[in-house]
């Protein structure tokens with residue numbers, strides 16, 4: 001399997017291997033990597049997914065994208081290691097809310113959010129690929145809360161990796177912050193930037209665009225722009241689909257969306273043959289994607305803090321991958337559209353592309369008031385505590401079910417554990433969710449963090465000063 005950059009004017013004629021894509025994250029032209037084609041699975045293979053252990057399903061799925069880079073046996077070993085620490089034997093169990101609505105629990109990993117499902121696996125793939133090459137990398141990532149801790153946790157103490165995570169100062173929950181600042185490992189650095197998540201993301205993009213820095217420190221990315229993460233996220237859609245009767249019946253998914261990585265993985269699963277009825281994008285008050293689906297206009301508005309901070313995003317990076325498809329895989333056209341979007345804040349309008357996007361996704365906005373009501377109502381009806389991000393997925397699922405009469409089961413993605421956002425959950429229900437046993441002492445550890453201005457020079461200097469020397473280990 002070979003990969004293309006979404007901004008390469010020569011796409012589809014210039015390609016990269018999975019290993020290069022894994023280690024680089026972002027393409028040198030600023031684009032995102034996508035496979036040159038999506039594998040399509042036979043019905044027999046899909047039938048075989050029912051009852052398969054999660055780690056095995058993960059190894060089989062990633063193998064389709066990894067090409068020569070990893071053998072199935074190697075992937076099976078890495079997947080076993082990645083998922084054995086999860087607190088539920090099914091890894092991503094389903095819980096039923098009513099006769100048509102299900103929760104897909106993606107929060108049983110070490111940092112209590114769905115990011116662990118991809119990062120625990122990708123961290124190991126990274127390490128294996130680097131060890132093979134005798135190489136060392138500096139990972140830089142931006143986080144709106146959950147990626148950071150999952151990435152730090154996945155890369156801590158690894159000899160070949162230094163990791164720096166930028167997060168928006170004061171805009172994430174205390175549990176999220178502590179999960180990053182209490183990682184006691186010399187190669188793991190949390191940086192609080194005085195700005196928004198989009199500022200953090202822009203800083204990371206600027207650092208990657210600095211060819212000299214990129215080369216000196218051998219920069220790599222692990223945010224959701226890394227294709228390997230998308231590939232690892234496809235797995236739980238197949239797992240949930242198989243558990244609910246696919247391919248014999250179709251299943252719908254409602255995904256709380258920020259950077260568009262998770263719902264994009266669902267879209268790829270559908271391409272690959274998973275029987276998906278509807279894909280629902282749930283947004284909070286930062287509803288650029290819902291406005292786009294409703295009106296065809298994608299226009300940036302200021303980011304506003306909400307109860308679901310991991311979705312306080314206006315520029316959804318992974319949307320560029322969809323745009324690449326909508327534009328017939330024309331890298332030059334994508335570059336032109338994205339450049340205009342960055343300059344004017346408005347994506348050049350295209351009605352055919354908008355209609356195509358409307359055919360693929362529905363979208364609903366769930367504001368903070370509704371989020372609180374849904375947390376309260378879900379608890380009252382089922383005794384289940386859900387976090388604010390999950391509430392957005394449940395709210396969007398309910399809105400879709402109300403207007404769309406099908407009998408396909410609807411699966412809302414539970415992307416964070418309620419104890420990650422205990423204040424909102426307690427305010428809505430009167431019940432304070434408890435951290436799982438392994439994390440119960442989170443508030444007793446010493447915090448380690450550096451606050452920096454939203455300034456590229458300051459961030460560059462800090463990283464240069466703290467990254468161990470790059471280059472070959474041996």
Ligand SMILES: *Cc1c(COP(=O)(O)O)cnc(C)c1O
Pocket residue numbers: 113114115145146147224256257258259260261262263310311389415416
């Ligand atoms: C990251 C995250 C999201 C948003 O996912 P995207 O892939 O960026 O769309 C939603 N909810 C939670 C809890 C998250 O951690």
